[in-house]
Amino acid sequence: MFADKWIRSKEVKLHYLESSLDDNHLTPLVYVPGALNFAEQSVALLQEFKPRKCISMSLRGRGKSDAPATGYSFYDHVHDIESVVMDSQVHEYCVMAYSMGVPYAIEYASRTRGLKGLILCDYPAAYPSIPKSWAERVLSRSYINQEMEHVVKGIQRESAAINLDQNLTRIEVPVLIIKGGTTKSLLTEEETERYKMILKNVRVVELAEAGHALWEPNRDLFLNVIKDFLKTLDKL
Numbered sequence: 001m002f003a004d005k006w007i008r009s010k011e012v013k014l015h016y017l018e019s020s021l022d023d024n025h026l027t028p029l030v031y032v033p034g035a036l037n038f039a040e041q042s043v044a045l046l047q048e049f050k051p052r053k054c055i056s057m058s059l060r061g062r063g064k065s066d067a068p069a070t071g072y073s074f075y076d077h078v079h080d081i082e083s084v085v086m087d088s089q090v091h092e093y094c095v096m097a098y099s100m101g102v103p104y105a106i107e108y109a110s111r112t113r114g115l116k117g118l119i120l121c122d123y124p125a126a127y128p129s130i131p132k133s134w135a136e137r138v139l140s141r142s143y144i145n146q147e148m149e150h151v152v153k154g155i156q157r158e159s160a161a162i163n164l165d166q167n168l169t170r171i172e173v174p175v176l177i178i179k180g181g182t183t184k185s186l187l188t189e190e191e192t193e194r195y196k197m198i199l200k201n202v203r204v205v206e207l208a209e210a211g212h213a214l215w216e217p218n219r220d221l222f223l224n225v226i227k228d229f230l231k232t233l234d235k236l
Helices: 040-049 074-088 101-111 132-139 148-156 165-169 189-198 219-232
Strands: 004-009 012-019 030-031 054-058 093-098 115-121 176-180 202-208
Touching: 004 074, 004 093, 004 115, 004 189, 004 219, 012 040, 012 074, 012 165, 030 074, 030 101, 054 132, 074 101, 093 101, 093 219, 101 165, 115 165, 115 219, 132 148, 165 189, 189 202, 202 219
Parallel strands: 030 054, 030 093, 093 115, 115 176, 176 202
Antiparallel strands: 004 012, 012 054
């Protein structure tokens, strides 16, 4: 079971989900979704980690969180993560981020204390300057409600290219990188090598048959990679 939680981040009301189970001997897991994903979408996945405490958030403009007219910069999103973690009062936890949630998590991890581990899923250590074509492509799909169009446009308009290599040098905790092995992966071999070169304590796992959707075609394999990493954190 997951309980609805609410917190304000720079006057923006954010929604997150927190599991009711909480084994104090297990490292809590805090999940940061991808570009337009929201908290509820990860529940089925996170339930696989019970009785470990799990948290999943909807960043501003996603899910049940407020969708302000402006305020969709890279650092606004990082502040959302900070607000959720602070409100949840988790300690000695692991952050797992997927896709465009990865750069947010890297910035967050590089400037926070109390983190025990970091899982980065199929995305480089950089935030993109998002082209208008991305917003147009997203809005052409029927799953974006008309009243949320400003969110997509805001994310695109307020984006700016940020290289996070320097942030990686400040991350001391163990890091797990999971990447897809097909051409649909969003993490190249060169970008993977940069992770390995810069991070102090890193393990890279490539799921040979997966693309960007790492849980396909073998969901259990994806889950077991994460579970094994979390078990190593539990022993620290």
